Amino acid sequence: MRRLLILGVSLLLLLAGCAPKFGEDTEVVQKTNEKGEKAIIPKYNISESYYRSILPFKTGIARGIVSENVNNRLDVNEFETGLMRIAQESFPSDKYYYQEGQNIEKKTIQAWLTRKLSAAQYAALEKKEKKKAPNEGLNPIFEPGNDASKYEELMKNSPIYLSTVLEQNYLVKNNDDKLELGGIVIGLGMNSHYYYNLPDQVGGYPRDVTIDKETVEKEGKRIAEEIIQRMRSNEAYKDIKDVPIVIALFKQEATSSIAPGNFIAKATVNANSAEINKWENINEEYYFFPSKDAKKVYREDSVMFENFSSDVEEFFPNFTAVIGQGFYKDDELRELTLTVPMEFHGKAEVIAFTQYITGLIMEHFDDYISVQVYISSEDGPESVIVREAGEKEPFVHVYN
Numbered sequence: 001m002r003r004l005l006i007l008g009v010s011l012l013l014l015l016a017g018c019a020p021k022f023g024e025d026t027e028v029v030q031k032t033n034e035k036g037e038k039a040i041i042p043k044y045n046i047s048e049s050y051y052r053s054i055l056p057f058k059t060g061i062a063r064g065i066v067s068e069n070v071n072n073r074l075d076v077n078e079f080e081t082g083l084m085r086i087a088q089e090s091f092p093s094d095k096y097y098y099q100e101g102q103n104i105e106k107k108t109i110q111a112w113l114t115r116k117l118s119a120a121q122y123a124a125l126e127k128k129e130k131k132k133a134p135n136e137g138l139n140p141i142f143e144p145g146n147d148a149s150k151y152e153e154l155m156k157n158s159p160i161y162l163s164t165v166l167e168q169n170y171l172v173k174n175n176d177d178k179l180e181l182g183g184i185v186i187g188l189g190m191n192s193h194y195y196y197n198l199p200d201q202v203g204g205y206p207r208d209v210t211i212d213k214e215t216v217e218k219e220g221k222r223i224a225e226e227i228i229q230r231m232r233s234n235e236a237y238k239d240i241k242d243v244p245i246v247i248a249l250f251k252q253e254a255t256s257s258i259a260p261g262n263f264i265a266k267a268t269v270n271a272n273s274a275e276i277n278k279w280e281n282i283n284e285e286y287y288f289f290p291s292k293d294a295k296k297v298y299r300e301d302s303v304m305f306e307n308f309s310s311d312v313e314e315f316f317p318n319f320t321a322v323i324g325q326g327f328y329k330d331d332e333l334r335e336l337t338l339t340v341p342m343e344f345h346g347k348a349e350v351i352a353f354t355q356y357i358t359g360l361i362m363e364h365f366d367d368y369i370s371v372q373v374y375i376s377s378e379d380g381p382e383s384v385i386v387r388e389a390g391e392k393e394p395f396v397h398v399y400n
Contacts, residue, residue: 039179041097051084051098054171054179060100062167065109069164070189074260075252078286082263083168083187086248086282090268091170091183101167103184103240104231109165111136112227118143138162138223152198152207159194159209161219163252165227181240186247188224190216192261193254213251217264220249224267225276232274245269248282259286259325283331289324301326301333308338308364315356316342334389335370344377351398354383358396361387 040055070076084098114137117125121143125133140158144151165188172182194209224247231237231245248266253259262284267276287294290309295302309322320341327335340357344350357373365371365387371394373385380399387394 041179051087051093051096051170053098058099058102060167061102062104062106062109062165063100065106066164066166066189069113070252071255072253072257072260074257075189075250078260078262079164079166079187079189079250079252082250082284083166083185083248086263086266087168087170087183087185087246090244090246091172091185096170096172096182097179099169099171101184102169103237104165104167104186108136112138112165113162115139115160116141138226155196155198155207156209159191159196159211161190161211161216162188162223163191164189181243184240184243184245186224186227186245187250187263188220188227188247189250189252190220192216192251195255208254213264216251217249220265221276221279224249228269228276229274232269242271244271247276259288262286283329285328287326287328289322289326294326298326298328298333304364305336308360311360311364312340312357315353333369336365336372338371338373340373340375342375342377342382344382347398350375350377350382354385354396354398358385358394361385361394367392 042052042055066079067076070079087096111134116137116139117133117135118141121141122133122135139160139162142154142158144154165186168185168187169181170183170185171179174180192211192213194211196207196209197205198207228245228247232241246266246268249264251261251264253261263282264284265279265281267279269276287298289302289305294305305322305324312322320343323339323341325337326333327337342353344353354375357375361371361373367387368389370389371385371387374381375383375385383396383398385394385396
């Protein structure tokens with residue numbers, strides 16, 4: 001009862017940091033090769049954490065390549081949004097504008113994702129095609145031979161490392177107040193698990209090979225250097241030779257994982273250069289709450305989550321469970337997303353519960369942690385609470 005008296009929290013508080021930045025649509029000229037195209041910079045910027053996209057929106061020329069090659073939906077989302085987060089360190093969102101990749105074609109990426117051909121395989125393909133065969137695969141050579149009993153050992157020692165490639169473009173205004181390409185960010189999706197089937201004669205059920213982080217990083221750096229060399233030396237990319245490139249390695253999780261993968265390293269390639277001078281480690285992780293892993297690595301945060309969950313139970317006897325996902329950067333909890341499924345019997349109950357949860361957020365979680373809470377029932381979303389890091393008051397919305 002004490003908490004309910006304390007919680008005089010308005011249901012429609014507006015978070016200043018989440019409020020859109022208003023202005024006027026700006027019409028500009030976007031340089032595309034030697035041509036100029038009309039483009040519009042939207043007047044709304046929903047948050048400084050996001051980039052404004054140029055209109056009309058141009059879909060990437062390799063659209064769909066990520067979703068086609070990444071099995072875990074959590075990885076798909078984190079790969080794209082995490083790459084934007086990395087981009088901000090080199091191309092800040094108050095000066096640059098986002099556009100989907102317009103340089104690396106889908107067929108090129110598909111060729112990169114294949115295995116490299118051995119000399120024998122390459123010669124056989126050339127003979128079959130009766131022309132010079134492509135050999136652009138960035139994954140290891142695999143020659144199964146005629147002995148099926150050795151297939152598994154060969155496959156284990158030659159996994160597919162690179163699963164996908166994502167290009168993002170960042171535009172900037174030049175001295176003539178025209179938009180031009182100011183930076184390219186490339187993400188390499190790297191497998192931490194490799195799934196394959198053996199031939200039927202040696203037991204064709206699916207296998208799962210775990211790839212350790214050190215190998216993922218080593219192979220990712222090798223592949224990154226090859227991609228940069230190709231982009232800087234290929235005539236097809238001559239128009240972007242003077243554009244800096246940031247390239248980052250993303251370690252994907254298993255298909256069954258309840259938490260997404262994470263970026264592990266990044267590097268910058270200067271304009272008119274093909275050299276990766278230095279790799280920087282990225283210390284990011286996701287943990288699921290409640291879980292043994294989170295309790296083992298971040299015990300204090302696990303206790304904080306358990307205390308919050310216990311207080312939620314005091315309010316509703318028909319409470320099921322709070323599910324949480326924590327984002328850690330440099331071993332510190334930066335963002336916590338909570339999902340609270342409930343059984344409600346009226347809108348007044350939803351409002352009261354949302355008020356109660358809002359108070360618990362302010363009580364349990366320090367203000368350096370960004371917190372999002374999604375409350376739902378069998379009928380769908382009921383309310384959402386967002387408390388951005390550093391803000392004293394949350395944004396709260398109850399759905400009609």
